[in-house]
Structures are given as structure tokens and as C-alpha cells.
Amino acid sequence: MKRRSFLSSALAATALAQAPQGQNRPQRRFDLLIKNGEVRDPGRSVKRKADVAIQDGKIAAVEDSIAADRAYEVIDAKGLLVTPGLVDLHTHVFYGAAFGLHADPIAARSGVTTWVDAGTFSHDMTLGFRKFTVEPSKARIFGFVYTYQNNRNVAADPIKFAKSTMKQTGEAVVNNRDIMIGVKVQVGFNMSGKYSFDIFKIARDICDTFQIPMMAHISFAPPETEEIMPLMRAGDVVTHCYNGHTLGIVEKEAARLKPGVKEARDRGVIFDLGHGLGSFNFAAAKRALDAGFVCDTISTDIYPPNVNGPVFDLPTTMMKMMYLGMSFDDALLRVTANPARIVNSQMVRVPKLGSLEVGAPGDVALLGIEEGQFTLVDSQRNTVTTDKRVVARATICRGKRMHVVA
């Protein structure tokens, strides 16, 4: 019995050895094949015509040409750019909470496959965020926990709340590392009045104690930019960097950075656009660009009062930077590989996120660049006309096409 099985396995081994390589072995078909498109993967400087195949929710092949019959489903991307699924670092997508949008329908029409909720909920709603937003969503969702109470109308002292929940706020991140990145704080007199700098210092304390990243919203002084910048550390994010308000990165009248901004960047602080209803101003952005300061990430700060304008979506926000002179590929880098690095900061949450490398998630955007006359509006309702628009023609997330009617 023993000898027989030895013989049969030896025979089988011979048969295998004799078979020409690649033959007699049924090849598994790809789940999805994107053909005839122009691949743009700026994090790896890839810019070429190629076909992209997806299997089991991951990028399985990127080759000059892949035969259509090797896949169950084929999308013709002729005339389109095939890019990594876009990553929006500043959104509000805890659906049902104040300022929360339902991400999936917007994802389907905008190419955004990864959404970072930048402060919509306090520590006690982290489980709800996981169960009712992250888990049911087709798009990938991550978050920063807020230092404020969920219902900001509650007549409570915000400092008392933030101080008494420091431990819980930090633990909301470290106990949920797979979905939580860090702590979000809003710095600006308009947000928390005379408490603004105190709230910031509490967030600084939490992030130092738990060794986690902070995302700081900046809007109106006091406190001043030069007070905030020295307290930002490598891996922290300053959002709303092109706002036209008093707590910004650039001087009001000149193309000159405010004190401490360049030093913060040199230390490894990330500067994010975060458009929102009040925080993107063409003139401020232009002054910063003229001063040589290009944001690291482009994000929308999308929420219900701005989704129908002036923000609309991430491709529209990219167009605003392109209007100011940024190339499409430079804008694409700031909505793919750059924000993906922050999603994967301190731990790899999604390997190879923001790229189209083999093994990366099967997250792809098919983008078109169209010519015409298009109007763009900033947060202060300044209007410009541009001759190019970026539109998403398809969004694929986790290897599956997302549909506009969710």
C-alpha cells in the first residue's frame, strides 16, 4: 500500500515535469479587467498605457495588454485615466450624526474609495461609528475622534468635558487602531471662543500621552499661528491650510508664510487643504503657492451644507488647485499616495493603499479630463472660470464597481 502510493505520486510528479509550463493548468480568471486606459499612479511615478486586472479584491496584474477573455468582466477605459481609488483625508461621513454624510453614493460618482472622518463624534460614539458607518459601508472609512461633546448645544463647559474625558478620547484611538487614526481638534476663536487655545493644549496632551497623531483645524485667531505651529509634531496634520482667515499659514497682504509654518513642515507636520464651507480661499492659496508652499494633501471637508456647493466632491477640489497651476499628476498624488500614508501612519491599516501596485487594494478610479468652460467657487464665493474639469466615470472599491444609486 505504501509502495503503491509512492509509485503513483512519482508518476504524477513525472507527468507534471513533462507538461510545458503554463499548460494543463486551468488559469483562474480575473474578476475584473480594466482595458485600454492610461494608468496614472503618481506615488510610484507610473504613467503609461496598461491594462489592470483585479482578483479577490486586490490588484492582480498591471500589464501592457491582458486578453479580455481572461476576466469575467471587462471595463473599457479608452480615453480615461486609470488611477488608484482616491483618498479624502478630511470628510464627515458618520451618517446620522450632526454633519455626517452617507459616503457610498458620493464615492460612486467621485472616485473616492477611502474616506477619513475628521472629527464628527466624540469618544463615546466610536463603537457606533464602527457598527453603523464603517462596517456597512462599501467605501473604506477611517476616523479621527473629536475632543468635543457630540451635541455641541449642550450647555456644558467644553474645557470641563475635554479635560474629564482625556483618557477615554485617547483610548478611543488606541483601542480601535484598525479604524481610528488620531484626535481632531478645532483651533479658532470662532469655534470655541476664549477656550480655543486651552482645547488645543488638552488635545496636545492626549496625543502626547497616547503617542497618536493630531489633526488641528485652524481658522480665526486667537490663538495666533506662531503659537500653534511650534506645538505641532511630525505626523500631525494642520487642516484648512489655504483658509483666508486670521489663523492661516500665509500673511494677509503678502506672499509670505507666517512664523513657524516652514519650520513645522520641516519637522514633518502635514499640511492639508480641507476645503469646507469656510476654509478654501483662492487668493490665500495663491499667496501660499507664490511663497512656495504646496499643500501635502487635497481634501474636501465635505458635509451636508457644502456637498451641493461650493465643495461638491474631491475631483472638483483637485480642479481648484489645477486652476492655480498645479499639474493633474501633482494633484493626484495629493489625493492618493500622500493621504494614504497618513491612513497607514503608525500601523499599516491597508497595505499598499493609494497605489496600483500588484497586491494593492482593488480600489480604482476611472477619471476623465474634459475641456470646456467650467465655473469654480471658493468658500468666500469668489468665482473663477477654468477650461478643464476632472470627472469620475467609474469607481471600483474592493474589486467591485460602485453604482451611483446605492
Ligand SMILES: [Zn+2]
Ligand atoms: Zn471638518
